[in-house]
Amino acid sequence: MAECPGGESKLLVSKIREGTVIDHIPAGRALAVLKLLNPPRGARVALVMNAESRKLGRKDIVKVEGVTLTPEQTAAVALIAPKATINIIKNYDVVEKRRATPPRTVKGILRCTNPTCITRKPGEPVKPKFKLVKEEPVTLQCIYCGTIITQEEIVEQLSGQT
Ligand SMILES: [Zn+2]
Known part of the structure; x- marks a missing residue:
């Protein structure tokens, strides 16, 4: 061809x-x-x-x-x-x-994968917030508990949304 x-x-x-x-x-x-x-x-x-x-x-x-x-x-x-x-x-x-440039901080789009993170507590008005620690592959870190969110987890979370 x-x-x-x-x-x-x-x-x-x-x-x-x-x-x-x-x-x-x-x-x-x-x-x-x-x-x-x-x-x-x-x-x-x-x-x-x-x-x-x-x-x-x-x-x-x-x-x-x-x-x-x-x-x-x-x-x-x-x-x-x-x-x-x-x-x-x-x-x-x-x-x-x-x-498309990954933002320095990410608010609200993703949730922290640590179940005991303050952003996961019911009734807590704390919105998930992450900072960009690496661009390639995109790696984020929760600013509250320090949990790392990998590229695979980001894709998985964003594909799961309806
Ligand atoms: Zn967290």
Whole structure:
């Protein structure tokens, strides 16, 4: 089969009229990213899985029509796909390219895995808060109890949300 280096990913992103294309997602995490985006019912969604990528070997791509990411969603995407490129599409053109950068601190999106952490106590008004201790792979630490949250745990938690 003929290969088209460099042109391939351009072709894949140019087919959406208005919305967001998230490229360079590590293979296997497209569904987790899609869950985070929580597109409105009826939104047109396309998932490309295990596409060739020179950067990652294999990658996933998520395209969602009619959705523009909030800063919170962009941050959450970065936790699952720290090398993702977020393309905002208008009239079939990429009008903005954002890099998903894992935030220094993460509030509320995840829960601490330590069952005795103060943030897990019923009735405690303490919201979970984590600091970024490593970007690759993303590693977070609970600021209250010091528990480390690994990349796998982050992906698992964020994919489990409905
Ligand atoms: Zn904790």
